[in-house]
Amino acid sequence: MSTFKPYIDPATGEWVGEHETRDAEGEVHRRTEWFESEQQAADFARTGASA
Incomplete structure (x- = not known):
């Protein structure tokens, strides 16, 4: 089982x-x-891989 939850960090504005x-x-x-x-x-x- 695998889950991925992207969100914007409100402190930095970066995608996490x-x-x-x-x-x-x-x-x-x-x-x-x-x-x-x-x-x-x-x-x-x-893809499960970082760029």
């Missing part, structure tokens, strides 16, 4: 994405990514 995955044992792994644009966040959501 929180990526969460759950492995076979049920352990949750979280990663935060910062993006220069909404398009970069959308690309990451689609």
Whole structure:
């Protein structure tokens, strides 16, 4: 299972994405990514890779 939640950080105006995955044992792994644009966040959501 994988979820990705992009949002704009109100303090900086940057796009931030929180990526969460759950492995076979049920352990949750979280990663935060910062993006220069909404398009970069959308690309990451689609491909799972940073530019």
